Amino acid sequence: MKRSSHAMRSLFLIHLPVLLIVLFAIGPYIWSLISSITPEGAIARGGVRYFPEEPTLENYRRLFARIHFADNIFDSMVVATLSMLFGLSVSVPASYSFSRFRFRGRRVLLLQFLVINMFPVVLLLIPLFVIMSRTGLMDTYFALVFAYATFTIPFSTWMMTSFFNAIPRELDEQAQIDGCTQLAAMMRVIVPIAMPGITATGIYIFITGWNEFVFASVLTGSRVTTIPIALQNMVGEFQIAWGLLTAGGVISAIPVIVLFFFVQKQLISGMTAGAVKG
């Protein structure tokens, strides 16, 4: 008797509320998935169908055959990968320096990385547009790689400084006693140990580059068209092909969700570490 009332309580106080929140979280995806396998004709007739009468993969086929979505995936892949490589190669040494050395100006410089991350994107939009036009980088991969570096460098530097801080300094000293130079100690001893954190940060940069819309809309659009821009371009003035659009949305969200699940533990611990103490 007591046991079953306990089960009822946990059903209403835990399981049902959590289920509702989970449904809210994934509901939009479920609905997009349904729409993406509904024939375009059925959607155009209006009304809401939870179980399409003739489920079809036609929308996915058209996405690649007619809209050249594969080109957009390629562009997004290149931009996200280059952003990740550029961001990491600049911020790994910087965060190692912040973590391992105490030097004049350190606090100000570290703080500066925190503060610039909080300035409005619109503050950078116009000057970057001007710079890219003058240097002829407009509508190239590099325009986006540099634009994304404006927020990925400060963010990754902060994030990785906390990862490096978690590695005992004795390891550096030991490596130097064993005859490594400072650079070799960093590259051969500390960086490998910090690899999970560096990977998580790299994947975070990749995801950000994959998802970004505002800079991409201003700095690219014809020769280079990343997925977010391609999806937005599918939104016509009057008629929107929702079957096609939801298919594109599902396809492009899957890689980031999968990547994120590989690194969620690292990322969340990196993000919450400072805040919990605060």
Next chain:
Amino acid sequence: MKRSGHRANLYPYALLSPAMLATVCIVLIPMLYTVSLSFMNHVLWRPQDMGFVGLANYARALQDEVFAISFRNTITWVAGVIGLQLILGFATALLLNRDFWWRGLARSLILIPWVTPSVITALMWRWMYDGNSGVINDILVRLGVIERYIPWLALSETSLPAVMIALMWQGFPFFAVMILAGLQAIPTDLYEVADVDGANIFQKFFRITLPMITPILFTTILLRTIWVANSLDIIFIMTGGGPGYASYTLPLFAYIRAYQGLDFGYASTIAVYLTLLLVTIVAVYVVRVLRSEDAMR
């Protein structure tokens, strides 16, 4: 000996130099350029009128009705979105802090909105709000909440709240994760002592849980306020600011002035106003970080 000491002094700066160089070139100098543009008349398609105009753009903004609407909407937007995300995120964190067999799965699924690209968030919600085939209309009609379909994004009373719910969806997992980390850091013996003293569930919540996570709540709210105040992609894709100016916010206004109006001078001024609005919040956050972060010592 002396030589190696000298090298040790320069070494940290050498490691920092690429990051610093990049930051100066693509962030600091561009920002100063924007500030300087805000004092100029700089409309791309009217090159003959370009030039220094002092504070004219700033004065123009204060007279501009669209600026006033955008300003009010920005306040509504931030307060509403943060409030919604906080409530749902808090509830989620409290639930996920309980022990049940599918907690790990639930936690992973709840994080999905947070990694969803803004464009996809915006398009999925736009489709769900659709006035003819929107699933939200269908559900609300079935539940008897509304009588007939409503074109949520096309009405000036509902467009901004509708977009706010989409942003709540995308952002509440962040609150949940942060608050959950705070809850898990509370020592369990505090609750055990309270149990011995015969405290009820509300006393435990208001005397132990809430005070213990107040710092993390505050930090999270500051961080999210800055982020939400700056975000414009979801509004742009869902409503474009419309109908009329009903869902204009300051960053969206600046973006549209720059991108569609090519009015770089005035757009820069709006961006600077937005920055000034955020400066106090950033300052409060920075002071907190300075006090708490080990890395700053």
